[in-house]
Amino acid sequence: MASGELSCKGLTKVYSASNGRKALDSVDVRIPSRGIFSLIGMNGAGKTTLVRILATQLEPTSGAASIDGIDVVSQAARLRERIATVPQEARTVPWMTPKQTVLSYLMWRGTSYADASAKASEVLGRVGLGQQENVLTRRLSGGMKRKTLVATVLASEADIVFLDEPTTGLDPISRKELWAYLGTLAKDRFVILTTHYLEEAEELASCIGIMHMGRLVGLGSLDDLRASVKQQYSIRISAGSAVPEVKEGAVTRSRSGEAQILTTEAEAYGLSRLLLDAGAKFSMSKISLDDIFFHLVNRGDDEVSRR
Amino acid sequence: MKNYPVVLINTVLSPLSFLLLIAFVTKGQLLPDAIEGGFIMSMFNSGTSLQGDLAHLKNDFKLQDMVVSSPTSPAAYVTGMALAEVIYSTPALAVLTVLAAIYIHPGPLQVLELVSVFLLMFLTSIAIGYTLSTFSSDIVQSFAFSRLISTLFSTLPPVYYPITYIPLPFRYAAYLSPTTYAAEISQSATGLLSLSTAGTALAWVVLLVTTAILAVVAAKKARWREV
Numbered sequence: 091m092a093s094g095e096l097s098c099k100g101l102t103k104v105y106s107a108s109n110g111r112k113a114l115d116s117v118d119v120r121i122p123s124r125g126i127f128s129l130i131g132m133n134g135a136g137k138t139t140l141v142r143i144l145a146t147q148l149e150p151t152s153g154a155a156s157i158d159g160i161d162v163v164s165q166a167a168r169l170r171e172r173i174a175t176v177p178q179e180a181r182t183v184p185w186m187t188p189k190q191t192v193l194s195y196l197m198w199r200g201t202s203y204a205d206a207s208a209k210a211s212e213v214l215g216r217v218g219l220g221q222q223e224n225v226l227t228r229r230l231s232g233g234m235k236r237k238t239l240v241a242t243v244l245a246s247e248a249d250i251v252f253l254d255e256p257t258t259g260l261d262p263i264s265r266k267e268l269w270a271y272l273g274t275l276a277k278d279r280f281v282i283l284t285t286h287y288l289e290e291a292e293e294l295a296s297c298i299g300i301m302h303m304g305r306l307v308g309l310g311s312l313d314d315l316r317a318s319v320k321q322q323y324s325i326r327i328s329a330g331s332a333v334p335e336v337k338e339g340a341v342t343r344s345r346s347g348e349a350q351i352l353t354t355e356a357e358a359y360g361l362s363r364l365l366l367d368a369g370a371k372f373s374m375s376k377i378s379l380d381d382i383f384f385h386l387v388n389r390g391d392d393e394v395s396r397r
Numbered sequence: 398m399k400n401y402p403v404v405l406i407n408t409v410l411s412p413l414s415f416l417l418l419i420a421f422v423t424k425g426q427l428l429p430d431a432i433e434g435g436f437i438m439s440m441f442n443s444g445t446s447l448q449g450d451l452a453h454l455k456n457d458f459k460l461q462d463m464v465v466s467s468p469t470s471p472a473a474y475v476t477g478m479a480l481a482e483v484i485y486s487t488p489a490l491a492v493l494t495v496l497a498a499i500y501i502h503p504g505p506l507q508v509l510e511l512v513s514v515f516l517l518m519f520l521t522s523i524a525i526g527y528t529l530s531t532f533s534s535d536i537v538q539s540f541a542f543s544r545l546i547s548t549l550f551s552t553l554p555p556v557y558y559p560i561t562y563i564p565l566p567f568r569y570a571a572y573l574s575p576t577t578y579a580a581e582i583s584q585s586a587t588g589l590l591s592l593s594t595a596g597t598a599l600a601w602v603v604l605l606v607t608t609a610i611l612a613v614v615a616a617k618k619a620r621w622r623e624v
Contacts, residue, residue: 106624142462142623145462145465145466146465146466146622147462147465147466147622147623148622148623148624149622149623149624166622170465170466170467170468170469171468173466173467174463174466174467175462175463175466175467176463177459177462177463178459179459180458180459180462180463181457181458181459182458183454183458183460195463195467198464198467198469198473198474198477199467199468199469200468200469242463246467248467252466
C-alpha cells in the first residue's frame with residue numbers, strides 16, 4: 091500500500107513537434123499517495139501527459155516528479171515494480187479472451203502460469219466477467235472490454251495504479267459498475283484517474299486536480315476546491331421567473347432560459363428570501379465540481395491572456 | 398494462433414512459394430539452395446513480422462505502454478514476443494526440416510553450423526524489428542517498412558540461389574545484406590557453394606559483427622520510454 095506522497099516540482103513537457111508549446115507548464119503537486127487522485131480537464135489540458143510521465147512512459151523536459159520518494163526518471167525501474175496502468179485508448183486484443191488478456195499481463199509481470207491463471211479467473215469473476223472469461227473479446231460489449239482492461243491492473247500486485255479515462259465511451263450503467271470496481275481498487279491502492287466526467291471525479295476522488303492548458307489550476311479535495319472559490323453557492327432559477335439583482339456573484343443563462351447565480355453564502359440566503367417572496371421556482375445548493383471547474387478554467391484563461 | 402489459425406497459412410506459404418518457384422525454374426537443380434533459403438527467409442521474416450506486430454500492439458492497443466509501466470524489462474518483452482513469432486514459423490520450419498533431411502542430408506556439424514547461422518539471422522532481424530517498432534507511430538507506415546525490409550533483405554539478395562548467379566556489379570550490392578553472408582555460409586557448409594576458408598571466416602565475422610551492432614543499437618536507441 092502506497093503511504094507517502096506524490097510530488098511534482100516544476101514539471102514541464104514540450105513535445106519536439108509542438109513548436110515550443112508546453113503540454114505541461116511548471117506543474118507543482120504535493121498530495122498523499124492514497125485513495126483516488128482524479129485529474130480533470132478538457133481535451134489537450136495535459137492530463138495524459140502528466141499521467142504518462144508519472145507512469146514512467148514519457149520523459150519530462152524539465153522539473154522533477156516522485157511517488158513515495160521514488161523518482162520517476164532516475165529510479166524508473168524501482169517504481170515500475172509498484173505500478174500498473176491502463177492507458178488512454180488502450181484496447182483489448184480482439185483475438186484474445188479476457189482470461190488470456192489478464193493471464194498474459196500477469197505473466198509479463200513475472201507471475202507463474204498457475205498463479206496467473208487462478209488470479210485471472212478470480213478477478214474476472216469479481217468484476218462480473220466470470221461467464222465470459224473464455225469468450226473472444228471481440229464478441230464482448232464495450233463495457234466488458236473496459237472491465238477486462240481494469241481487471242488486468244486489479245489482478246496485478248501493483249499498489250499504484252494509473253487509469254487514463256477508463257470510462258470514456260461507456261454507457262451510464264457500465265460506467266457506474268466500473269465506478270464500483272474503482273472504489274474497491276482504491277481501498278488498498280493509490281489510483282491516479284483521469285476523466286472527462288466531472289461527476290466521476292466528484293463521486294470517486296479523494297483529491298482532484300484541475301488541469302487547463304498544461305497548468306494545474308486547482309488541486310485539493312472537493313471541499314478544498316469549493317473553499318478556493320469565493321462564490322460558494324449556486325441558485326438555479328427556472329425560465330420565466332424574474333432574476334433578482336446580484337451584487338457579489340455572477341449570473342449566467344442557459345439556452346432554455348434557466349438562470350444560474352453563483353454567489354456568496356450570505357447573498358445566497360438573501361436572494362432566496364427575495365425569490366420565495368416573489369414566488370419564483372428555484373433551487374439552491376453548494377456549488378458543484380462543474381461550477382468550480384468552469385470558474386477555475388475561466389480564471390486560467392484570464393491568466394493566460396494576461397501573459 | 399489458436400484463435401485465428403488462418404495466419405499460419407501465410408507463414409507457411411511465404412518461404413515455400415519461393416522454394417517452389419526456384420525448384421521448378423531450375424528443374425530441381427537448386428532445390429537444396431532453396432531449402433536453405435527458405436530457412437533464412439523464415440528466420441529473417443520473424444523479425445520483420447515482429448516489427449509489424451509490435452507496432453500494431455503499441456499503437457492500436459497501447460500494449461507497450463502497459464508493459465513499460467510494469468516490472469517487465471525491454472529484453473524480456475522482446476524475447477517473449479520473438480518466441481511467439483518463432484511459434485508462428487514452426488509449421489514452415491517443420492516442412493523445411495523434412496525437405497532438408499530428404500534433399501540435403503546434413504551431418505551433425507553441418508546442422509550445428511546451419512542452426513547457428515539461422516539463429517544469427519533471427520537475432521539480427523529481431524533487433525531491427527524491435528528498434529523500428531518503437532519509433533513507429535502509425536501502423537500503415539510500420540507495415541510498409543516491414544514489407545520493404547523483408548524485400549530488401551530476404552527477397553532481393555541471393556538467398557534462394559548461389560550468389561554466382563548474379564552478374565558481378567550487382568554482387569557488391571548483394572553484399573550489403575547480412576542474409577547474403579548467411580546464405581553463403583549455409584551453402585558452403587553443405588557443399589553447395591565453394592567458398593575459401595578466408596571467405597567463410599569473413600562471412601562469419603560480418604554476420605557476428607552485424608548482429609552485435611544491431612543488438613547494441615536495439616538496447617541503446619530503441620524508444621522504450623518516449624522522449
